[in-house]
Amino acid sequence: MVRTASKSFQVIVLAGACLPGWAQSGETKAIPIRVFNRANVTKADLARGLKVASAIFEEAGIAVSWAEGSADDHESTALDFSANGASNDACSSRRMGELHLALDLGPKTGVMTTTLGFALPCATHGADASIFVDRCEAVMQNTPASFAKILGHAIAHEIGHVLLGSNEHSPAGLMRARWEKADWRRVAAAHIPIAPADAVRMKAGPLMADTVALGR
Ligand SMILES: [Zn+2]
Numbered sequence: 001m002v003r004t005a006s007k008s009f010q011v012i013v014l015a016g017a018c019l020p021g022w023a024q025s026g027e028t029k030a031i032p033i034r035v036f037n038r039a040n041v042t043k044a045d046l047a048r049g050l051k052v053a054s055a056i057f058e059e060a061g062i063a064v065s066w067a068e069g070s071a072d073d074h075e076s077t078a079l080d081f082s083a084n085g086a087s088n089d090a091c092s093s094r095r096m097g098e099l100h101l102a103l104d105l106g107p108k109t110g111v112m113t114t115t116l117g118f119a120l121p122c123a124t125h126g127a128d129a130s131i132f133v134d135r136c137e138a139v140m141q142n143t144p145a146s147f148a149k150i151l152g153h154a155i156a157h158e159i160g161h162v163l164l165g166s167n168e169h170s171p172a173g174l175m176r177a178r179w180e181k182a183d184w185r186r187v188a189a190a191h192i193p194i195a196p197a198d199a200v201r202m203k204a205g206p207l208m209a210d211t212v213a214l215g216r
Contacts, residue, residue, distance in 0.1 A: 052152025
């Protein structure tokens with residue numbers, strides 16, 4: 001879960017860039033991620049956001065590829081809370097294959113308004129991660145980071161949880177739980193990288209077992 005600080009700045013989220021349509025990493029064995037754009041993010045903003053997320057993963061030696069899902073595919077965006085994804089415990093098992101990323105609007109109640117998204121690393125069906133697009137837009141109003149960069153970092157953070165197989169957070173880097181205003185300034189200027197130790201753990205996870213890392 002990524003959280004953004006409102007007053008004292010405890011926000012957590014991320015960023016974007018521009019792709020010519022749906023981006024492929026160029027790697028033949030990248031982690032496939034299907035994106036269900038239920039929040040009607042513009043194609044240009046989405047392409048920029050995915051490019052940012054791709055760059056963050058690539059820097060960590062992880063290749064991802066994006067595909068477009070149907071916004072009407074409710075089965076692929078159903079939420080499976082039955083597994084242990086809501087805790088910090090590692091998944092005992094999870095399904096393999098394509099990941100599902102849902103872009104939605106934040107719920108009116110039940111979730112902190114500073115939360116930009118969440119992951120279900122142990123889901124057996126439906127969405128593996130969800131991003132609250134309107135929350136990302138709200139962050140944009142109060143920080144120097146662009147919407148695409150915020151969106152891209154939020155996506156990378158939540159997919160990072162899925163690769164880790166855990167909702168656990170780290171003290172530094174992309175997988176921190178809360179992001180302060182200084183972090184967003186960093187996002188605006190460049191991006192927040194995945195901490196080296198987290199990258200190692202992501203690449204050691206089951207989802208990477210049948211893919212080819214980029215060599216770092
Ligand atoms: Zn998180």
